[in-house]
Amino acid sequence: MKKLTMKQIEEGTGGRQIQGTSQAVVGEICTDSRRAKAGDLFFALIGDRHDAHKYLGQVIQAGCTDLLICDQAALEETEGGDQVNAILVEDTTKALQNLASYYLNLLNLKKIAVTGSTGKTSTRDMIWYVCQEKYKAQKNVGNLNNHLGVPLTILSFEEDTQVGILEMGMDKLGEIDLLAQIARPDIGIITNIGLAHIENLGSQEGIFQAKMELTNYFGEENTLIVHQDDEFLNKERIQGSYRLVTTGFDGKSDYIISRIDDFGAEGIQFTLEHQGRTQRFSLPVPGRHNAFNGALAVAAGAELGITMEEAARGLAKVQLTDKRLTVRGKNGIKVIDDTYNASPDSMKGAVDVLMHTRGLRSVAILGDMYELGETSREQHSLVGNYAAEKGVQLLVTVGKDARYIAEGAKKAGMKQVRYFPDKKAFLKEIDSIVDKGDVILVKGSRGMEMEEIVKNIME
Incomplete structure (x- = not known):
């Protein structure tokens, strides 16, 4: 973070310094x-x-x-509280967001925003590797992508950050x-419109409208990049200045994807054509769908003057954030750890990765997918049907709604299906289910904490 004085903090947050010196300098934000x-x-946030x-x-x-507070009485009652530099605001969360916006205006950098139902973090990581070939780039750490995480990420940007x-x-x-208003991105990317959060937004149309808020502060100088094979993301539906x-x-796309070769856990290769030029890309992360994410990253880089050759060098170095199709191996067992989160589309994509990964037996351990609302039973069943169609040899489902994954697989003719109402029940029998030579996919929504299963297998 570029160092700021308390005077600048006061200006950026819209607060009022109630004690101490305005010339005090801070180097990091802490919550x-x-x-x-x-x-x-220190921002005294109220959650x-x-x-x-x-x-x-x-x-x-x-x-x-150096403190930023919204409760002056609390400071007055604190021992040593009269010896600090303090700024008083009405709302410390809003002040954090205001400061992030103010801070961005002090930096000379290009801003890229990524959203979508699935693939956000992977695409973000790929863009970072592409941009690093030419610029100093920074990105969110982990999954700091909400009303607090985005401001904190912005306030972590170093003074010489270029992207x-x-x-x-x-x-x-x-x-x-809200996030677009804070960041005012130069380039926006929407990966896809899936079913994640449909319980709150009612329909895919509602999800589409929510994602398109990314463009609310766009003008002629801005660029939106989308994968237009998506039903909602195409030139017919998207209109703007x-x-x-x-x-x-x-x-017909600006960047045409072709010749995807899937090497399972070893990654993929794909070809991209743009304005008559063709480039072959090697991506050391599994999943055919990552060709879509990779293409978006290349397109984003091109907006910043990064050639396809430079982008290819960047993508060849990609390492994704943990628990996203991370392949682990021990004692003759290979585990595909995709436990960070789950949606119907990402479940199917992970099954594809499993089926392209070599092993003696393909095993899918799948947990509940959350926030699917009235579509939950149908979508869980469709995932089971997909696993059966793709030839998964053993399907294990864990959780309340995961029973519908099992039902869908059985209806599609799959014989080797086991259902457990919760992780505890499954973990009691895991040793009799998992065997040497297995390639095991483990996936479920964040709240299922399926990484506990991965940990158990690896230990």
């Missing part, structure tokens, strides 16, 4: 009282369960003497609008 240290600016004003004493004892890549998540209308760039298989 966790356990990690606060000298030189940080659904915690009010950080309760920990001001702990923060001050750690040597952090800022921001993943933006949502589950309700208005959330992408900004420039639209498309990727796809149809031969």
